Amino acid sequence: MTATAAEPAVDARGLVKVFERGRRTFWQRLRGEPDRRERFHAVDGIDLRVERGEIFGLLGPNGAGKTTTMKMLATLLIPTSGTISVLGIDVLARPRDVRARLGAMLSGERSLYWKLTARENLEYFAALYHVPPRQTRARIDDALTSVKLLDRADDYVERYSTGMRQRLALARALLPDPPLVILDEPTVGLDPQAARDLRARVRELRSQGRTVLLTTHYMEEADQLCDRVAIIDHGRIVALDTPGALKRTIRAEEVVRLEIGLADDGAAVLERLGRSATVARSERHNGTLAVTAHCASARDFVPAAFDAARSAGATIQHVEVVPVTLEDVFISLTGRALRE
Secondary structure (H helix, E strand, O other), rough: OOOOOOOOOOOEEEEEEEEEEEEOOOOOOOOOOOOOEEEEEEEEEEEEOOOOEEEEEEEEEOOOOOHHHHHHOOOOOOOOOOEEEEEOEEEOOOOOHHHHEEEEOOOOOOOOOOEEEEHHHHHHHHHHOOOEEEEEHHHHHHHHHHOOOOOOOOOOHOOOOHHHHHOOOHHHHHHOOOOEEEEEEEOOOOOOHHHHHHHHHHHHHOOOOOOOEEEEHHHHHHHHHEEEEEEEOOEEEEEOHHHHHHHOOOOEEEEEEEEEEEEOOHHHHHHHOOOEEEEEEEEEEEEEEEEEEEEEOOOHHHHHHHHHHHHOOOOOEEEEEEEHOOOHHHHHHHOOOOOO
């Protein structure tokens, strides 16, 4: 099938991936013992459409199914069921054609050889990607330039900082000159400056006309980078829209976070707080109640919260007022924080 401009970059329907916990030994199979391994759905019926030329984010906590989804889209895992089309190509029928048209940077992979220079690394991978020899030099220079590493091309990778290695891994993904780039947790482990620099590189990919599909559990990153975001939890998409539209689903202008010292179970203070705002989340720990409340005006709610705590025999120890974030959207949908 030939791709057309009207087709999306990614079109996944009813995507399911089931894994088994534990292993069945050779002797168990030989004796004909029944397979009692527990099966769990890492991805549980995802429908996903990513348009060409957009930065699309999968946002969710660790273990939500983001990386498994990415690996299926990148042809590294075969779905248990469902269909995937990437750039108009059936992933299951023509995986090699898909691989030739996408670049991937997956979390946790050790894909660089530290005893080689950056250029030597990219020469090696260019051969693996079947880059035509006459184009290899230009492709490598373009990839290094795009991640601002051309002046360090002949330095050994072992001398690179973590951020520079991440940028080189991105350069490796760009060698095939792919229209689709898949980035799995691209800024994990980076310091703030390195993370900011890598996000700038991602924006440049979109300006070059590429489609970027990334996963992250950093809500600020998804908010800053993505044209659209799918929030995923327990292998399912629980919300999908632009960051602004998702935040508008929270019927509040501000979010107030309180830490309250308790003399009892906190039920009374929660009941009183609920009269002035929507209590999105509450958690008790060592005599302290942490509350996240959505309200129309923090200026009105905070004094009411102090009154509610005082009348319930509690003490407010800390107050923080913040704007609505994607994490508040996640909490409202799942009842827990992204980092849990």
